Amino acid sequence: MKAVGLYKYLPIDHPESLLDVEVPKPEPHGRDLLVRVRAVSVNPVDVKVRSPKDKTETKPKILGWDAAGTVEAVGEEVSLLKAGDEVYYAGNLNRQGCDAEYHLVDERIAARKPRSLSFEEAAAMPLTTITAWEALFDRMGARPHQLAEQSEQSVLIIGGAGGVGSIAIQIAKQVADLCVIATASREESEAWCRELGADEVIDHREPLPRELQRIGMGEVDYILCCNSLETYVPVFAEVIKPQGKICTIIGAKGNQPININALQGKSATFCFELMFTRPMFQTPDMAAQHDLLKETARLLDEGTLRHTMRENFGPLNAANLRRAHAAIEAGHTIGKVVLSGID
Numbered sequence: 001m002k003a004v005g006l007y008k009y010l011p012i013d014h015p016e017s018l019l020d021v022e023v024p025k026p027e028p029h030g031r032d033l034l035v036r037v038r039a040v041s042v043n044p045v046d047v048k049v050r051s052p053k054d055k056t057e058t059k060p061k062i063l064g065w066d067a068a069g070t071v072e073a074v075g076e077e078v079s080l081l082k083a084g085d086e087v088y089y090a091g092n093l094n095r096q097g098c099d100a101e102y103h104l105v106d107e108r109i110a111a112r113k114p115r116s117l118s119f120e121e122a123a124a125m126p127l128t129t130i131t132a133w134e135a136l137f138d139r140m141g142a143r144p145h146q147l148a149e150q151s152e153q154s155v156l157i158i159g160g161a162g163g164v165g166s167i168a169i170q171i172a173k174q175v176a177d178l179c180v181i182a183t184a185s186r187e188e189s190e191a192w193c194r195e196l197g198a199d200e201v202i203d204h205r206e207p208l209p210r211e212l213q214r215i216g217m218g219e220v221d222y223i224l225c226c227n228s229l230e231t232y233v234p235v236f237a238e239v240i241k242p243q244g245k246i247c248t249i250i251g252a253k254g255n256q257p258i259n260i261n262a263l264q265g266k267s268a269t270f271c272f273e274l275m276f277t278r279p280m281f282q283t284p285d286m287a288a289q290h291d292l293l294k295e296t297a298r299l300l301d302e303g304t305l306r307h308t309m310r311e312n313f314g315p316l317n318a319a320n321l322r323r324a325h326a327a328i329e330a331g332h333t334i335g336k337v338v339l340s341g342i343d
């Protein structure tokens with residue numbers, strides 16, 4: 001089958017950083033689905049895995065952890081989905097990615113795609129939706145239904161216009177009923193955050209405490225950090241409410257140590273979210289990702305949530321994927337970047 005892969009980890013402007021390759025078509029066993037990939041989206045994790053290093057592969061390394069497609073065959077233990085189903089999923093970082101004609105994914109981390117979305121629109125959603133949902137509900141303990149006790153609560157989403165921020169704004173607003181303050185640094189990204197339902201938008205190039213004061217919100221109940229943890233961690237203690245919760249989806253740049261001692265005075269919770277944890281460690285509750293993708297498909301179909309696809313870079317091939325990686329690597333895309341399936 002056709003795929004886009006790499007043997008060497010090179011800068012994205014190098015013509016061999018991503019190559020059109022032929023690899024054997026995989027066979028599904030156990031709880032795996034064999035999916036004919038119809039569209040993929042690109043995430044910063046693709047860029048991080050591809051980042052230049054002195055390492056070579058003997059077989060092509062295939063990237064891509066966000067897809068929508070049609071189930072072609074299933075393993076002998078599959079019970080949640082069947083051949084012919086149209087599915088969407090992010091996958092498992094420990095396995096080959098989805099930038100290929102066919103791909104294997106465990107049924108417990110996939111679900112039927114929203115019927116109202118195209119394959120491209122659906123492929124934009126899984127990785128970021130799982131991240132935002134797990135961060136808000138599983139890690140920080142917000143409640144996924146309107147509850148009176150929560151109606152006055154607020155969340156600060158740092159990096160509001162990015163892939164994760166774009167769906168986090170909507171889930172926080174529409175599902176958790178929180179007052180949403182998003183950050184954006186440009187007119188276009190600010191407008192996008194407001195369009196998605198942010199109550200307030202502040203500028204992350206300015207000091208966050210001052211920006212929050214400006215809009216009359218000194219402290220917030222929750223913080224979701226989607227960018228530059230090392231820049232913002234020093235002000236978390238100032239802007240989180242007593243007993244508030246902070247979740248970061250990124251580590252500090254260059255693995256530098258971060259100091260969270262100042263959070264003790266407010267008994268604030270600080271936690272991490274990595275959406276690959278469940279599939280990578282095969283946790284007993286990994287089917288929670290099937291459930292949440294099923295629920296968000298319902299919310300997308302009924303119009304409570306909207307897809308976040310902004311740009312389609314064309315059919316999946318090495319040249320188009322290199323362009324998409326370059327856009328993500330630049331760090332200022334809005335919403336999601338997708339590609340259609342291999343011709």
Ligand SMILES: NC(=O)c1ccc[n+]([C@@H]2O[C@H](COP(=O)([O-])OP(=O)(O)OC[C@H]3O[C@@H](n4cnc5c(N)ncnc54)[C@H](OP(=O)(O)O)[C@@H]3O)[C@@H](O)[C@H]2O)c1
Nearest residue numbers: 044131159161162163164184185186189227249273274275
């Ligand atoms: N832990 C997980 O499971 C998980 C899952 C998904 C992503 N991630 C990680 O989370 C990060 C964000 O992912 P993403 O898909 O949302 O990225 P993205 O779509 O590439 O984010 C782009 C956005 O980042 C904003 N931004 C740029 N510099 C910023 C800064 N200094 N402070 C705040 N925002 C800034 C930009 O807004 P402006 O143009 O307005 O500045 C832009 O809209 C990446 O590092 C990614 O690897 C982790």
